[in-house]
Amino acid sequence: MTIISTGTSTPESAAAWRAALAEAALRGEDVVWFSLDGTEPDEAEAREAGVAVSVAHAQERGRDAVGDLLEHAERVGASRIVVGVRHRSPVGKLLLGSAAQQIILEARVPVVCVKP
Amino acid sequence: MTIISTGTSTPESAAAWRAALAEAALRGEDVVWFSLDGTEPDEAEAREAGVAVSVAHAQERGRDAVGDLLEHAERVGASRIVVGVRHRSPVGKLLLGSAAQQIILEARVPVVCVKP
Numbered sequence: 001m002t003i004i005s006t007g008t009s010t011p012e013s014a015a016a017w018r019a020a021l022a023e024a025a026l027r028g029e030d031v032v033w034f035s036l037d038g039t040e041p042d043e044a045e046a047r048e049a050g051v052a053v054s055v056a057h058a059q060e061r062g063r064d065a066v067g068d069l070l071e072h073a074e075r076v077g078a079s080r081i082v083v084g085v086r087h088r089s090p091v092g093k094l095l096l097g098s099a100a101q102q103i104i105l106e107a108r109v110p111v112v113c114v115k116p
Numbered sequence: 117m118t119i120i121s122t123g124t125s126t127p128e129s130a131a132a133w134r135a136a137l138a139e140a141a142l143r144g145e146d147v148v149w150f151s152l153d154g155t156e157p158d159e160a161e162a163r164e165a166g167v168a169v170s171v172a173h174a175q176e177r178g179r180d181a182v183g184d185l186l187e188h189a190e191r192v193g194a195s196r197i198v199v200g201v202r203h204r205s206p207v208g209k210l211l212l213g214s215a216a217q218q219i220i221l222e223a224r225v226p227v228v229c230v231k232p
Binding site: 111 | 135142143196201202203212216217220221222224226227228229230231
């Protein structure tokens with residue numbers, strides 16, 4: 001089975017990537033870095049975790065990169081999707097990003113939300 | 117370590133409970149059913165999964181049951197929190213419930229979102 005990690009250059013995505021590797025190592029699964037902005041994963045981290053990694057990209061002409069991610073998750077029979085979210089500060093009124101919210105609401109598999 | 121499952125009488129919570137038991141069995145952890153509405157867990161399911169379960173409740177006078185859950189998660193050093201969310205229908209514009217959103221944004225540990 002495969003674990004999908006959202007792939008962007010943000011600290012949130014880096015947290016998702018590390019969490020995906022840890023889950024994959026525990027479960028004996030592989031990880032797909034689903035690149036939402038062209039960023040490539042740190043393959044050295046994957047080697048260190050002993051996890052096989054591949055990279056997938058949103059369709060070039062796709063206007064809905066998150067939809068592409070969800071489709072890809074179904075196509076490969078992903079066991080779960082890991083997304084990074086920002087931590088809300090005690091005074092902040094931060095709302096969950098629309099991409100994270102779309103993934104959480106529309107994915108047919110469990111979605112693991114992690115923070116940097 | 118401990119996995120916290122939100123505990124209510126909804127189908128979403130039932131999904132969270134089953135996912136929490138599966139995660140706990142895989143990781144060799146126990147589960148806390150954090151009852152948000154007084155509901156008790158199905159202990160037979162836990163026995164079948166071979167997972168130790170305990171029940172915690174929001175503070176009687178607490179006005180913020182989700183805050184109580186997050187505090188409890190920190191107190192017991194929970195490894196993750198499992199919450200149930202509704203699936204968005206293709207035409208629906210369902211937003212993530214405020215309780216789920218609060219847990220995802222404020223928890224210091226990974227939050228696993230599952231659907232019935």
